[in-house]
Amino acid sequence: xxxxxxxxxxxxxAGGSLRLSCAASGRTFDSYAMGWFRQAxxxxxxxVAAMSRSAAYKNYADSVKGRFTISRDxxxxxxxxxxxxxxxxxxxxxxxxxxxxAGNYVYTSTSDYDYWGQGTQVTVSS
Numbered sequence: 001x002x003x004x005x006x007x008x009x010x011x012x013x014a015g016g017s018l019r020l021s022c023a024a025s026g027r028t029f030d031s032y033a034m035g036w037f038r039q040a041x042x043x044x045x046x047x048v049a050a051m052s053r054s055a056a057y058k059n060y061a062d063s064v065k066g067r068f069t070i071s072r073d074x075x076x077x078x079x080x081x082x083x084x085x086x087x088x089x090x091x092x093x094x095x096x097x098x099x100x101x102a103g104n105y106v107y108t109s110t111s112d113y114d115y116w117g118q119g120t121q122v123t124v125s126s
Contacts (some may be wrong), residue, residue, distance in 0.1 A: 002026045002115040004096050009120030012086055016124070020081040022096030022117055029077040033102035035113060036070060036081045038092035038122075045095070047108040049081060059106040063089070086124045093119040 008020040035050040049070035050059045058070055069082040097113035
């Protein structure tokens with residue numbers, strides 16, 4: 001069983017920045033592929049950023065390329081999502097996800113992941 005706990009959400013003005021953190025339990029964090037997803041009201045859950053278990057491969061949604069960065073700190077069992085130049089359309093609940101039996105690939109579908117955090121609200125005001 002893997003537990004994921006997100007933090008760092010909040011209210012920010014357009015153009016501002018936030019950094020989301022996701023702390024993972026488990027002794028084999030380095031074997032997990034990790035992803036960040038978001039879900040806006042009335043919409044489906046979409047992949048925002050994803051990282052392979054080695055961190056060598058990353059994928060970003062077109063809407064966030066150049067603004068968001070995914071990273072991981074294996075010493076802290078934590079994955080981050082740095083969000084810059086935020087826009088009102090980035091408003092959503094953000095979830096981190098872990099795939100525990102992962103090849104060294106990037107996974108972008110919700111069905112690819114085994115464990116999910118509880119979500120953290122990000123609200124960007126105009």
